[in-house]
Amino acid sequence: MKALVTGFEPFSGERVNASIEAVRRLPSRVGGLEVVTAELPTSYARARAALEAAIARANPDIVLCVGQAGERAALCVERIAVNLQHAEIPDNDGALPVDTPVVAGGPAAYLATLPVRPAVAALHEAGLQAQLSMSAGTFVCNHVFYHLMHFAAMERYRFRGGFLHVPALPRPQAGNAPSMALEDIARGIEIVLGAAAPGLETRNQRPGTRD
């Protein structure tokens, strides 16, 4: 049983991105799960290929993509990936798409297949601030989330997929902007992985692995 966890490189001129900082701090095992990680570029043009390559390398049972949402105070387990991309700030290649689909002709949206409500319940039990979210936005986070679920809907992949938005790390001069300590974010990711694993063995067996 293996989980792939991705984080994003910094964007919008910032020097750190809480998502990749926390992903780097993950242990190599969480319960019965082997954990591998990857960094994705904050780029509409390049993120999909990097995600697919990481999935191809890892052949994971679970994929959790993690991104930073600087205006949020809680760990946000995303429910839905939308077939829409629109940027208010340029991505790291300077791209500013206006209302284009992520996948032309793809369905309007996918729901996460990780158990989202149990994940939030487990986060609460661990004392972490968390909630479900109905929108991952239309920036590169949603773009990656949509591609992830689009892969998951294909024949050849067999993984549970989901997306976690995390607050920014404390930024001294950010006034009353919310933040979360790095340790809590990393712990939160582990907890979401732990909540995603149960029942996986019986439900997600690969073709050819049974006997």
Added chain:
Amino acid sequence: MKALVTGFEPFSGERVNASIEAVRRLPSRVGGLEVVTAELPTSYARARAALEAAIARANPDIVLCVGQAGERAALCVERIAVNLQHAEIPDNDGALPVDTPVVAGGPAAYLATLPVRPAVAALHEAGLQAQLSMSAGTFVCNHVFYHLMHFAAMERYRFRGGFLHVPALPRPQAGNAPSMALEDIARGIEIVLGAAAPGLETRNQRPGTRD
């Protein structure tokens, strides 16, 4: 050189108050400062006597009162204590004062005598989210702050006084409400104390200690 740091007991039906939790974690020395602590009741009727008793016991050079402000994301160094008390929620005795003065006939306000801007600069340098604040509200926090500065204005006391509002601890189900990790709050209090000490020896000498 001695600092007295106070925190408040929980109020409004909550089970913890970030201020006293963090104050309890302070070491007994911060740099050249001896640190003593006290818990204050969240009570208009009883807080003043508890504060005065703690000051009388400690005979401190610095007094930093710490309170929790659940809607804030940053450590807030308060600048001004106002001669006004008004409660929207009952204190721990059920009191709900309406626009009464803290000290009848007292001045409209006192400014903190701790070096507030250097304190914020030191917090920023330590990577903590912090800002100056122009209002400690009109609840028991401001009541205590006003009494503190009223004591400090009296002949017989010789201390620098200030007030620090701290965010709530992470509350799992608080949705998008801001919070701060306990370790960061405790570290922040130490840093404010460190910023308050310089120059104290020469300026705040007690009567009788000079020669």
Added chain:
Amino acid sequence: MKALVTGFEPFSGERVNASIEAVRRLPSRVGGLEVVTAELPTSYARARAALEAAIARANPDIVLCVGQAGERAALCVERIAVNLQHAEIPDNDGALPVDTPVVAGGPAAYLATLPVRPAVAALHEAGLQAQLSMSAGTFVCNHVFYHLMHFAAMERYRFRGGFLHVPALPRPQAGNAPSMALEDIARGIEIVLGAAAPGLETRNQRPGTRD
């Protein structure tokens, strides 16, 4: 050319709902559009039938459903209706669904077919505060919006559909909660209707009207 505009009855113990108040103030014509209106119950069990009856009566070219979102400051043109219903507060029948689909077996989501970005541009031009929104929530508003777009996807209907979330009316004691004047909300609905009409004649001709 005809538009049906719906608003909701009050809910959550409130005495007014900005959406129906504004809908009631609409004129019977906006540009070349005849405008008819209907009030929908804030009820998961009863809203769909009321919506369908209103559509059957009006046989409209455009359907704009309007709902109140008390935490928003701007007119929010919704982009996406999600196949998910979940309530944190009971609807007017006391229902509290937990993560159920709006339509079992329906697609994960529908995008609005009204021209959403031109609608926001027209609102801005009129001096009204407006933005696109990526989530209509999971309460009765989204339930109605999903059913609306599900109807629109069916063979027998030929209308453009969309959803507009409007701020609450000014509530004197709501502290710093956002609001919008009733006149501005009603004007905003007219503007969204005006932006929805162009090109409709040629594209949305009814069967039998062509020759």
Added chain:
Amino acid sequence: MKALVTGFEPFSGERVNASIEAVRRLPSRVGGLEVVTAELPTSYARARAALEAAIARANPDIVLCVGQAGERAALCVERIAVNLQHAEIPDNDGALPVDTPVVAGGPAAYLATLPVRPAVAALHEAGLQAQLSMSAGTFVCNHVFYHLMHFAAMERYRFRGGFLHVPALPRPQAGNAPSMALEDIARGIEIVLGAAAPGLETRNQRPGTRD
């Protein structure tokens, strides 16, 4: 019985300031009050002289200064003017004072002498969103408010003074930023004036006007 009401010119590169827009729409009488108005420069260096000249011209019984606070959703009746000026953005002369007193040697603060709580109650009764505020900030608004109350504390003036912060007007592209309709802001100012007048005749008689 006469009231002077002041508003500010635009600042921070904006083209309108809700305060002066609303002040310009005031009628020349509100109940038994004659109303005169003045525009103040958003300048630490020039506002005081303009305020004093307007007071000297009008010889008012009531002075209400009005300013815009773009992040607020409610009409905010300010309670306290603080002897502190500090700017995060330059005023209209490019001044950026850092923690200087408004009046060197002046008291730490003044409380408004207009009846602030009755004013908020009257605003609520009129259906307007309103609250008391404990800080007018440290920008030119507070500077003017402090000078106003400093004048009021002097022997030669006999007026009730206060300050009202008003939301910004609707700004189309301001996203979820709060706002208030111009008509409501203007109506709010009238209501505050109406609430300020009672009891004035008997209490605030000028020397020499009695017989």
